[in-house]
Amino acid sequence: MTFPMRGALPAALALFITWAAPSDQDRALLTANDPPPNGVWIDALDLTNAPIRRPRAGRGQTTPPPPLTFALGGTPYPHALPLLANTDLAIDLHGQATRFLADVGVDDERKDGQATVIFGVWVDGKKVADSSLMRSGEPPKRIAVDLTGARRLTLAVSDAGDGPRDDSADFGGAVIVMAPGAQRPSIAAPVAETKPAIAPSRTARPRINSPRVTGATPGRPFLFRIPASGDGPLTFTAKGLPAGLMLDPRTGIMTGSLKQASRTVVEVTAKGPAGSATGEITIVGGDDALALTPPLGWNSWNVWGGTVSDEKVRAAADALVKSGLAAQGYTYVNIDDAWEGPRTADGEITTNEKFPNMKALADYVHAQGLKIGIYSSPGPRTCQQRYAGSYQHEAQDAHSYATWGFDYLKYDWCSYTEIEPDRNNPAGLKKPYLVMRDILKTLDRDIVFSLCQYGWGNVWEWGNEVGGHLWRMTGDITDTWPSMAGIGFAQTGREKFAGPGGWNDTDMLVVGKVGWGRELRDSRLTANEQLTHISLWSLQAAPLLIGADLSQIDAFTVDLLGNSEVLAVNQDPLGRPAGRVSGDGWFEVWARPLADGTTAVGLFNRSPEAAPVVARWSDLKLTGAQPVRDLWQQKDLGTSSDQLTATVPRHGVVFVRIGRPRQ
Ligand code: GAL
Numbered sequence: 001m002t003f004p005m006r007g008a009l010p011a012a013l014a015l016f017i018t019w020a021a022p023s024d025q026d027r028a029l030l031t032a033n034d035p036p037p038n039g040v041w042i043d044a045l046d047l048t049n050a051p052i053r054r055p056r057a058g059r060g061q062t063t064p065p066p067p068l069t070f071a072l073g074g075t076p077y078p079h080a081l082p083l084l085a086n087t088d089l090a091i092d093l094h095g096q097a098t099r100f101l102a103d104v105g106v107d108d109e110r111k112d113g114q115a116t117v118i119f120g121v122w123v124d125g126k127k128v129a130d131s132s133l134m135r136s137g138e139p140p141k142r143i144a145v146d147l148t149g150a151r152r153l154t155l156a157v158s159d160a161g162d163g164p165r166d167d168s169a170d171f172g173g174a175v176i177v178m179a180p181g182a183q184r185p186s187i188a189a190p191v192a193e194t195k196p197a198i199a200p201s202r203t204a205r206p207r208i209n210s211p212r213v214t215g216a217t218p219g220r221p222f223l224f225r226i227p228a229s230g231d232g233p234l235t236f237t238a239k240g241l242p243a244g245l246m247l248d249p250r251t252g253i254m255t256g257s258l259k260q261a262s263r264t265v266v267e268v269t270a271k272g273p274a275g276s277a278t279g280e281i282t283i284v285g286g287d288d289a290l291a292l293t294p295p296l297g298w299n300s301w302n303v304w305g306g307t308v309s310d311e312k313v314r315a316a317a318d319a320l321v322k323s324g325l326a327a328q329g330y331t332y333v334n335i336d337d338a339w340e341g342p343r344t345a346d347g348e349i350t351t352n353e354k355f356p357n358m359k360a361l362a363d364y365v366h367a368q369g370l371k372i373g374i375y376s377s378p379g380p381r382t383c384q385q386r387y388a389g390s391y392q393h394e395a396q397d398a399h400s401y402a403t404w405g406f407d408y409l410k411y412d413w414c415s416y417t418e419i420e421p422d423r424n425n426p427a428g429l430k431k432p433y434l435v436m437r438d439i440l441k442t443l444d445r446d447i448v449f450s451l452c453q454y455g456w457g458n459v460w461e462w463g464n465e466v467g468g469h470l471w472r473m474t475g476d477i478t479d480t481w482p483s484m485a486g487i488g489f490a491q492t493g494r495e496k497f498a499g500p501g502g503w504n505d506t507d508m509l510v511v512g513k514v515g516w517g518r519e520l521r522d523s524r525l526t527a528n529e530q531l532t533h534i535s536l537w538s539l540q541a542a543p544l545l546i547g548a549d550l551s552q553i554d555a556f557t558v559d560l561l562g563n564s565e566v567l568a569v570n571q572d573p574l575g576r577p578a579g580r581v582s583g584d585g586w587f588e589v590w591a592r593p594l595a596d597g598t599t600a601v602g603l604f605n606r607s608p609e610a611a612p613v614v615a616r617w618s619d620l621k622l623t624g625a626q627p628v629r630d631l632w633q634q635k636d637l638g639t640s641s642d643q644l645t646a647t648v649p650r651h652g653v654v655f656v657r658i659g660r661p662r663q
Contacts, residue, residue: 030173051087085164086482088156096182105140201562206230208279210571215289225369226252253369258285291469297332302547305517319550334373362405373408378432379415437467512548528652539578605648
């Protein structure tokens with residue numbers, strides 16, 4: 001069987017490649033203990049820092065774990081490159097190699113038929129082989145590439161759209177054959193990336209940003225800070241404010257309480273030394289009119305982990321304002337786990353020594369026009385184990401949160417497993433959320449309800465039904481490409497579950513300085529990967545909760561998080577999240593319709609090398625000449641009539657808005 005090719009090969013490249021039918025001779029070579037003449041096993045190169053599967057010690061085991069063994073389709077391979085999904089390995093060939101050979105597939109250690117991967121091979125920046133989707137249990141496919149004259153070989157594995165966990169991909173027997181007497185190949189240094197140019201978040205002229213719609217229950221406290229940027233001091237006016245609300249002209253903060261169910265379009269104006277801007281904000285009064293667009297804000301976990309404190313939360317609120325991100329719509333300042341103290345004799349939850357006065361903290365955050373969030377578990381303990389969860393104290397806890405002044409609750413399953421051990425019982429999975437939802441309804445405050453229940457069942461199918469305003473789709477994110485891309489690109493098909501009032505939560509952002517309570521570090525995502533992260537989350541209408549130390553935020557991260565045109569996609573009032581319109585595991589196009597009739601489109605390149613990505617009008621349901629605007633650069637790109645082709649950097653994105661806005 002010849003190895004399947006996708007698309008035509010450029011003529012110059014055809015010289016490099018031979019598509020050999022898997023010969024018995026090659027098979028014997030790939031499953032041998034010793035390399036062929038002039039052959040170098042890739043596992044004989046220095047793989048110390050390579051992204052490969054490594055032996056894992058079992059629980060409580062003290063002796064070193066045995067080395068990995070490899071088998072594909074029942075055949076053992078003494079040598080293999082067990083590359084992790086969503087990673088790649090580049091090898092310097094020094095122009096002296098002749099051939100690369102491997103059998104690729106999911107290792108036989110995956111017996112369940114669930115793992116899916118795609119293998120790809122690049123030579124000098126061009127893709128020369130693609131396995132297309134492979135599942136566990138399938139026989140391996142043979143890759144044979146002529147390397148004559150080639151300098152750089154890059155091997156990559158894609159998770160095929162379902163996340164990288166346990167994918168067990170093997171390049172079995174991966175071998176490079178060199179010319180006689182040639183210099184040995186070596187692991188190549190990563191190619192330096194060009195930092196993408198993005199528009200500044202700050203502009204001198206005033207601008208009304210997003211969100212443009214907000215809601216509250218009549219009779220309950222209302223708080224909304226007009227998201228307006230521009231050189232200050234700004235002064236604010238509003239026309240047509242609904243009864244019960246007032247506006248502070250110096251801060252742009254609206255307070256009060258709505259009198260009745262209503263939908264009011266308010267015209268707001270921000271005036272400053274560099275001009276003035278006017279825009280419309282829709283204020284909805286109604287039962288559960290919360291999270292009409294995805295929450296924007298900050299959460300303590302990815303930066304402070306268990307070391308979160310009153311002081312750090314105040315600093316985050318201050319920095320949201322000072323950095324200009326509050327002016328771009330970031331509103332929630334959310335305390336995650338590790339604020340809890342012991343319960344009193346009558347069961348009231350207290351705070352630990354890091355939080356001397358929750359009410360004062362909430363007042364401090366509210367005074368800046370921001371909202372504040374808290375965290376608990378429906379189980380007896382939170383995920384940090386040593387803190388009390390809300391089990392059997394749900395009403396007491398909810399009342400404490402309301403008394404303190406909280407606006408948002410993240411409710412994290414964790415130890416509720418002790419109460420409901422059956423992961424296949426949907427009623428049991430929903431139960432603790434229904435309990436809390438019914439209590440939240442009775443409070444005198446609006447509280448956004450964030451469900452954190454992943455890995456068991458499909459929370460997105462019932463998150464709305466149990467009163468959630470957002471629900472976690474995944475396990476914890478970390479600041480690596482395999483993690484972030486694994487989560488983001490696995491959301492295909494789930495867009496239909498989210499919309500105004502209930503959002504798919506793909507976890508907190510991993511840009512800026514992160515650390516989970518340990519030493520802080522700059523996110524390990526490259527700049528292009530960070531653009532992919534924010535573009536994908538914006539297209540998918542995911543909550544944008546920053547997980548960084550905002551007091552040390554740098555100019556690039558402010559521009560990344562504070563791009564008004566990107567945020568306008570995330571916060572689009574139509575609330576229709578993007579789905580994937582085309583993709584092959586390396587190149588993906590995601591698109592969402594926007595309220596003004598235009599379409600937001602992301603052209604993503606998950607492959608290890610820069611490449612052209614095409615968005616076809618036929619896939620986007622567009623026809624005719626359409627204007628295209630680059631959102632990161634905030635620049636018009638001209639008009640296209642049947643497709644858009646863009647060269648996209650490794651792991652990067654071109655994020656555009658296509659079409660003429662309806663008047
Ligand atoms: C995890 C959750 C994280 C964080 C952590 C706190 O279960 O996914 O986002 O909240 O618990 O202990």
